[in-house]
Amino acid sequence: MTRTGERAVKSRLRTPPWVARIEEPDGRVLGAGVLLAPDQVLTAAHVVRPGRTYVVHFVGVPGVPGVAATAREDEHVPQREDAFGDRIGDLALLRLADPLPAEHTTRLYRLASPHGPVSMYGFPAGDDGGRWHGATLVAARGRDNQVQLRPQTPDELAAPGFSGGGVVDHETDEVIGIVLSVDEGPGSVFSYMSPTETILSHLPQVAAWTDGAEAVDPALRTGAPGAARRLDVPFATELASWFRGEGWPVLVTVVPARSGRAWTLTRAITLADRELRTQQNTSAFGHDPPETVPPAGGHDLALDVKGMTATQVMDRIAERLGIRGDPRPERLGALRVPLAAVLVGVDQAAEPDALLGLLDRLAQQGARLLLVFRRRGGRAAQAAESFVQRPLRERWSRLHHEIDRIVDEWGPALDERRDRVAPDPGARHLLDQAEAGVRRTRMLRAWVAHTPEREKEPRRADLLFTFEDAAERRRRRLEQALSVLDARLRRREELLGRITAEWPLCQERATAQGGDRVVEAYRLYELALSLLRQTPCDVDAAETAVRRFVGFCSGTATAEEGPR
Structure with missing residues (x-):
């Protein structure tokens, strides 16, 4: 234990x-x-x-x-x-x-x-x-x-x-x-x-x-000395969107110290904290545009990482999450609720490259990160490329590939199987859903091909996530539908093999018995064979015909009236 x-x-x-x-x-x-x-x-x-x-x-x-x-x-x-x-x-x-x-x-x-x-x-x-x-x-x-x-x-x-x-x-x-x-x-x-x-x-x-550790470092709270009190509305709107969990999970931004953007940042961090979000400070911003006000609980912690090592940052994260004795990044992946963290002054950390490596591991485990740099270019540009732009491009590329597979591979494969074998009545709804998903994905491919680049920006990543979820659902339905039809096709092949193997022995026994048994055996054989070769094949009807044929040949059943 x-x-x-x-x-x-x-x-x-x-x-x-x-x-x-x-x-x-x-x-x-x-x-x-x-x-x-x-x-x-x-x-x-x-x-x-x-x-x-x-x-x-x-x-x-x-x-x-x-x-x-x-x-x-x-x-x-x-x-x-x-x-x-x-x-x-x-x-x-x-x-x-x-x-x-x-x-x-x-x-x-x-x-x-x-x-x-x-x-x-x-x-x-x-x-x-x-x-x-x-x-x-x-x-x-x-x-x-x-x-x-x-x-x-x-x-x-x-x-x-x-x-x-x-x-x-x-x-x-x-x-x-x-x-x-x-x-x-x-x-x-x-x-x-x-x-x-x-x-x-x-x-x-x-x-x-x-x-227990407070979520927000004192220097990152509204009212900290030295900050100019002027709201940058576009920046505040961008921050509030991230705190609401919208858009790409990693936001990389540059905020010079002692600037209007700096006060806008501390305001957002304060309002997004459960403990600091009080009636007093919310009323102070009551006249601000609603889209600039983040929800309480929008982050788990906000750290000023200036001068901190990667290990110290990991220790602070582990403390806030209640991880004791073994503060390894891998343990965060086992948490049911993903981490949401604000780190300010990433380029001023004691080990900025090591810190970015740690943050990359956390991002891959599903963490939401707001990474604030003090200077433009350099590491800020590198972080924007590695945490946002490149993975966003890769996700869009994978989506294109998945859409192409659904339309060009999975859809035709479904049509080909439906031409060969009829589904079980209980599976028809699943197959209809799968076919409808292919049609909708065909329209989605046309839409994505003509989507303006502005719709693929990080702040609109929810659109990408919606498309990914839709593609995933449709792929799963296609897999299930193909699995159902493949099982029917395998059963059809088994029945074909059975009557093909049974016919010579049946013909020999019927000939020895004489009379009309040869004619009746041949009739039942031809009926089963025609049903199995019919396209799309009704496997259930064919299986019933095969059982009649085999039963007649083995002498365990008599021929039943059927189509001649």
């Missing part, structure tokens, strides 16, 4: 002392919470209301009676909908009337791109002692970056008694967020978690009880 596995098992064999059960004074369980300080419990806002008194039990600390607790108005962030209809907030702090010893507390942990297995502690109905439920982090949802939790088994769906409960990452054994809500309605399978950095954006005071 791995060390990570051992940690996860140990965690789920005990009840941590920081687990809180929150109740009404009459004993009705409302939800769960996390003890962050001797007198502070973090929970979901829908569990408690400001000004009311609650009773908090710490089920992992034997002998401690229930503690009275209240929530203050300024520490209660109710759930609401933002301008886009997404749920945000739903966080609160409870203040305990009687503090607990500090050793019973825990700390939150910042973790970029949450992924993989987790456990959450809560209190399902009738279980006042609580229990662990296992789940897998799926994906962020909405502008508040609440993360979906898929239960590991149907019995582990988070019930309402889990609201506010801590979520523990198996890789790091750290508390990386709290449970907020459960999907409503029959058949729901998801619950939602507010990750640490989203919690900090709503309750910045929680930073006092938080560990």
Whole structure:
């Protein structure tokens, strides 16, 4: 068992002392919470209301009676909908009337791109002692970056008694967020978690009880000294598009220090960070063009790599992703969620060539990279060619080749087989889809051949990705259709071989028996042979005719009436 596995098992064999059960004074369980300080419990806002008194039990600390607790108005962030209809907030702090010893507390942990297995502690109905439920982090949802939790088994769906409960990452054994809500309605399978950095954006005071590297270096935040405060709208639009995950995954750009572009860059980095994206700074840019505003959670980290070695950069990336003990680039390839990183001053790194080699490996593993150089030409031009222009040309070239194969090889091969053999009735829809895909690909080839070069720019790479996905789907359907027809053709050849081998023996036996048996044998033989040689061959009808012929010849069946 791995060390990570051992940690996860140990965690789920005990009840941590920081687990809180929150109740009404009459004993009705409302939800769960996390003890962050001797007198502070973090929970979901829908569990408690400001000004009311609650009773908090710490089920992992034997002998401690229930503690009275209240929530203050300024520490209660109710759930609401933002301008886009997404749920945000739903966080609160409870203040305990009687503090607990500090050793019973825990700390939150910042973790970029949450992924993989987790456990959450809560209190399902009738279980006042609580229990662990296992789940897998799926994906962020909405502008508040609440993360979906898929239960590991149907019995582990988070019930309402889990609201506010801590979520523990198996890789790091750290508390990386709290449970907020459960999907409503029959058949729901998801619950939602507010990750640490989203919690900090709503309750910045929680930073006092938080560990883990911050995503953004101080020099790359809006408000850093020395930057000219002037928005470069075209550049801001380009950055926001990259942070939204649009276009080519690697963006190479040149941003001189202390320039309008530099402030535009730090503004985008700040707004795209879950922790730094607060109501205060978003309102400050409320009058900016909407297309210049990136979404929160658009990057996992933003590093000023000036003077850093490639190893130091890899260590920072590994720390943000919760990779401990073995920070090799290969491990990033195993992560379900790809890395999204901003690296500023790449040409000023201590080992720029070694760093570019590392970044090339990360890009090949699917990482999204925003590479910022301070000077034009030189390494910036080389990086643009090797990370963007050359791979983009190669992808378009491969797409052309795939389209040509579909139209000039796979399509004719399908027509040739359909001329020779009729499909099984159950496969006709598949074959019709495959043929329709060839027709559409023929039109796509004409469109691509006349596409203006501006449509092949990196910022429009989503068009390329759409075409690649379409070509891949059509190729798979053609492969399946050809496989179905090839199986029918092989069966046809087997039947031909069978009656060809059987006819001399049948003729000999029929002649010995005399009478009309020779005539009948010949009739059945000719019928089966004609069906097998017919194009397109109906293999099912031919197989029935072959069975009649073989059965008649072997004496196990009599001839059945059929076409003469």
